[in-house]
Amino acid sequence: MKKNIRFALLATALAFPTTMIEAKTVKGIVTDEQGNPLSGVVIEVPSELGYFTTNTEGIFDLNINNDVRILTLRYRGYKDTKVKVSEDGNVKIVMKSDQSLSDEMIDVALNRKERRETYTGAVSTVKSDVISRTPSIGSDVTLEGHLAGVTQMQNSGVAPDDGTAYYIRGFNSYTGNAILVVLDGVPSPTLSINSLDPGSIESITILKDAAAKALYGPVGAQGVILVNTKKGISGKNQINGNANFSLTSPTYQLSTRDSYSYATLRNQALIANGLPKAFNDNELQSYQDGTGTDNRWTDILLNHPVVVQNYNANIKGGNNRVQFFVHGGYIHQGSIYKTNFDSDKYDPTNSYQRFSLVSNVDVNVFKFLKAFISTNLRYSNNNQSAESVSSIYNEIIRQPATLIGPTTSDGKVLTNEYFGNPAFGQINRTGQYTYRTTNINANFGLDLDMSFITQGLSTRGLIGYQSNYYDVFKKNRTYARYTYDNTGNLVIMGSSIDSPISIAKYTSTFYFMNIQAFIDYKRTFGIHSVEATAGYLAEDRISDGTSRNWSLPMNRISWNLHAKYGLLDRYFIQYDFNHSGSEQLKKGNRFHSSNTISGAWVISKELFMQKVNWLNMLKLRSSYGNLTYDNFYSIGRFLYLDDIRNEQGAGVINSLYTAALIKEYQRGNANLHWERSKQLNIGVDFTLFNALSVSLDYWNNQQTDMIVRSEIVPELLGVSNSYLPYQNIGKMNNKGIDLNINYLIKKGKNLIINFNANLGYNRNKVQNIDELDLSADNYAYPYRRTGFCRGQSFGYEIDYSNGNGFFNSKSEIINSGLTYSGTAPRVGDFIYKDQNGDKVIDERDYVPLASTKAVPSVAYGFGTDVTYKDFDLHIFFQGIGDYARVYSGLGIYENQSQGVYNTHHEHAWTAERYAAGESITYPTLTTTTSSNLVSNSFFTSRSDFLRLKNLTFGYSLPHSLVKKLHLEKIRVYFSGENLFTTTKLKFKNIDPETGTVGLPINKIYNFGLNINI
Structure with a gap:
């Protein structure tokens, strides 16, 4: 036993000095690139369980194992630094700022x-x-x-x-x-x-x-x-x-169809309706041989191209006391219409001008106090004729080439009985409309560094002001229109006259004031970092508009709290709190709080990741919050109150009263409260090989208590749904992903290539809006919104079981046994599926039309930037996907005005075409209503598109030459926007982004010069 004790003591004695021999002391100082000591730098030592930090003077003193050869240093805002331990144990380390x-x-x-x-x-x-x-x-x-x-x-x-x-x-x-x-x-x-x-x-x-x-x-x-x-x-x-000088022209345009083609299609539609032809054989022959009227109105009245000029200049600079930035800009867009007006008392030329001035000044008042003032001024002048730009454009599309005009040789406006206010007259004879806006955004703020109390403490305040002033000046007149009678004489149309000019002017203003006050605290304690913000915001807005309730002030207040904790510059947790009050709701419901918790883990800074050289950064993050929403001004104000009005009633009984009547316009709901939203986000960010950066997010937003009107109302109540109060009963879910990719390639000093792409996908589903269940009424789809995405369209489904989806004979109509509600089908009209089997085609047979929705599910973009020596190239594509619309109206339906025909009308059903076995892509034409011109699967089209959004090529003059001119840089460039579009839209001459034949998006060709001094 004694021998065993002696052996243990001897072993302990021998082991202790051995341990002491394996340890060593390492001392050093850590500074930034300017030699300033860095306090709180985290020092990681392999095989050590703990972490070490530098003191307030940037000094560290470590007692570590003798076999340690490498130390890893981390500090917020600086690149991770690895240093070798010297033989004498003394090191001096300079950390470089991280601008990655x-x-x-x-x-x-x-x-x-x-x-x-x-x-x-x-x-x-x-x-x-x-x-x-x-x-x-x-x-x-x-x-x-x-x-x-x-x-x-x-x-x-x-x-x-x-x-x-x-x-x-x-x-x-x-x-x-x-x-x-x-x-x-x-x-x-x-x-x-x-x-x-x-x-x-x-x-x-x-x-x-x-x-x-x-x-x-x-x-x-x-x-x-x-x-x-x-x-x-x-x-x-x-x-x-x-x-910059630009030339613009439409991406898509429904140009005026030639007279012969128009007249042929118009006659075809009239015959199908059992009406006489509008154009006889002689007129058709004159159109065909070019001797008849053939006015291509899109060429006669539209400017192609439109000229746009864009000029701006700015200066920035300052010193340690004051820094400033001043920017001025001017833009002028020319008229899209050709003008030929007959008066010096007004100018209907369509043009747009904007002047802008931005000024930002930052002042270091003294050591602890900073001040700033920001001003953003915009003044715009929009001039046009007394008719709106869009209505004129649509009138140009409506006018057929067979319409005479635009004027006689002495300037009289020509038209016919179908076009009482022709486009030429709307542009040149109706007067002038000038719309001027002055917008001011101004901020003034102070930032007080309170580190004299404790390091990291500060307070700041800000006052923001916004005003919008609208000034409308309008000169109106009527004008005489002329036409030719049956004898060829020029006669005035109806009672039209050239009237004196009447003048109208009105203004509108909007004011907004915002006050913010915050206390901030931000500090690092070794391996710990903390930041916190407590704030108060108040705002007041008022408009002098005359609309009901909108001239009353709108007020909000909110209190905020933000807190964040970080450990080792790799683990972060954050809490955000907001308590807001709104006058939109009744007392007792006006205030509500929202809470959000979030966190991030920078995995790439873990010790076990240090040998993964190809992974520069890897971060996981997540957030979950309960948010509230009260911005339902689109519905109205004070929805918790009954809306009682003085107004003249309608109907037989009310018409007996000449005085105003007291009318209950809408019931209020005193229990109305905030809409709520639970929002989840999970994301990952990483960078590989110092070149590829990726950010991916999954998100899920659950909306509850949405404000809607219930549709489940007893008929005995005797009022329409529009009189009922709004309630917090709606539910809806949104979820999707966001993806962003960036890839950077550098080849030597002269070549840099950067590729970038992004994708957003969202899926929307309405879960409940208290919609009436129509299954008892034999509806094929008893719900039209619940269970579908917002904006889902419904309509008839074409039945193609007979081969082409049209009734090809009267007997086929009779044998089908179908009864159409509304307009009865003709030969050549669509066959609709009887979804509920009752032999009646009505709204009970409506089905959801594929991929129709309020917002596209997919939005994306991708492009590349290439810089080689003094040349630069930028290419960018933009697109949307999983999106469809139900198309109707001008450019789609042939019955608009006196017939407006697009390419899809050219192969409409006719008995001759059917008998010859020719391709038929459209039902029988009509000049009035028909069973075809309703929401159905034919008029539903995918609207996905991919567009070359921008192509820019630039050249910077050699620096040696520019220096001789006492300049810093001269760059000339050419760029094009919306140059090319590919789309799944089956209807031609319509831009898939706007979805109409109205004012189109433009292709733009830019030529520019940039000079830096």
Whole structure:
């Protein structure tokens, strides 16, 4: 026993000094590139269980195993650094700042910035180089296809109506699509991004998930767009000037059909309706041999191309005390119509002008206090004739080539009895309409560094102001129209006369005030990092409009709390809280809170990942939040109150009263409360080989308590659904994925290739809106909204069982045994499927028409940028998918006006064509109504498209030459927009993005010069 004890003691004694020999001391200091010590740098030692940090002077003193050869240092905002341990154990380490894509600073809620690598939310961002690359009139058009999770649909190609409709992750409420726009930190409720000069914008960021947008409360629940303009810098003043000249023409246009083709189709439609021909054989012959009237109105009245001029210049600079940025821009878009007016008292020339001025000044008042003031001014002047631009365009499409005109040799306007107000007269003789807008956005803020109390503490405040002033000046007149009678004499039409000009003027104003106050705390304690923000926001808006309730002030207030904790610069957890109040609801329901929790794990910073050299960054993140929404102004205000009005009633009894009647217009609901949304997001970001960056998100938004009217109403109540109160009974689900890919290739010093692509997919389903179940009435589909996506269209399904889907004879109509509600079918009309088997074709046989919806399910974009020496090339494609519309009206139905025919009407059903076995692609033509011209599967078409959105080629003059001119850079460029489109739309001459033959989107050819001083 004693021998065993002695042996144990001896072994312990021998082992202890051996352990001491295996340890060593390593000392050192860590600084940045300027030699400033870095406090709290995390030092990781292989095989050690703990972590070490530098002290306030950047010094560390470690006692580690003797076999350790490498130390890994990590610090927020700096590149990870590996150092070898020297023999003497003393090291000096310089850490380099990390400017990589994964660690860029991004704009986030409440005018803050965060590192992308540590951010827990989901955002999409475009920078100024992308925005300014496409020299468009407005900013939002340049964004199409660039933002994953954002669907944009352009309205037209004519300013100021050429903006786009935004949908962030689809439709998120049945009441509307209210996206919050924030300009330089201030919510701007009426701001159109398209009104901003692209050259003044530094970045546009889309906040998509609950973690990103929660701090904006109910107004941000459907998505937030952060727009930040450029700021000044310390150092030499930089001056930039840009001049751009553009030529535009329609991507698609339904041009005027030649007289012979039109007259032939018109006669065909009249004969099918049992009516006499409109054009006799002699007239047809004159049209065919070119001696008859053949006015191609789209050529006569439309300017092709339209000229657009775009000029802007800016200067930025400053010193350590003051930094400034000033930008000025001017845009002029010429008329799309050719004018020939007969008076010097008005000018109906269609044109659009916009002047813009942006000024941002930042001042370091003293050591602890900073101030800034931002001003964004836009003035626009839109001039046109007294008739709207769109109605004139549609009238041009309606007018056949057989219509005489436009004037006699002495300027009298010609027309006929079918076109009482011809397009030429609308353009040149109705007067002038001038619409001027003045928009002001101004912010003033202070930022106080309170580190004299404790390090990392600060407070800031901001006052934001927005005003919109609308000034309309209108000169109206009537004008004389002439035609030729049966004897060939020129006669005045009806009682039309050239009247004196009447003048009307009216104005409208909108004001918005926003006040923000925040306390911020941000600090790092060794391996721990904390940040917190507590804030208060209040806003007041008022409009002087005369509409019911809208001239009353609208007020909101909210309190916010943001807290975030980080460990080892790799584990992050975040909590966001918002408590908001809204006057939209009754007292007791006006305030509600929303909560969001989110987190991120930067896996690539784990020790077990250090040997994976090809993986530069890998991060998992997730968020879940309960958000609220009250922006249902599209329905009305004060929905909790009964709407009682004084107004003259309608109907036999009410007509007996000459005085105003008290009328209950709509019942209120005192129990109305906030719409709610539970939003989940799971995302992964990674970078491979310092070249390939990928961001992928899955999201799921569950909307509940949506405000809708119940359709389940007893008939005994005796009132229509429109009188019933709104209730919180709607449910809807949205889910999908967002994908963003970027791949960078560098070949030597001269060649850089960057490929980028993004994809957004959303799937929408209406789960409940208290819709009436129609199954008891033998409906094939008893629900028309519940269970389907928002915007699902219904209609008849064509029955092709006979081979072509048309009734090819009267006997076939009789033998079918079908009775059509409304207009009875003719020979050559569609055969519809009797879905419920009752032998009656009516709305009970409606079926969901494939892929029709309010918002496309798929939106994507991809492109490449190539820079070689002084040359640069940019190519970008944009598209949408899984989307269909039911088409109708002008350019689709042949019965519009006196017949408007498109290419799909050329092979309409006729007995001769059927007997000859020729191809038939359209039912029998008509001049009035028919059983064909209703919602059905034939008029439903996929509207997917892929468009070459932008192609830019530029050349920068050699630097040696530019220097001789005392300039920094001269670049000339050519670019084209909307140059090519491929689509699944089966109807020709219609742009798949707008879905109409109205004002089209334009192809644009740009020539530009950019100079930097």
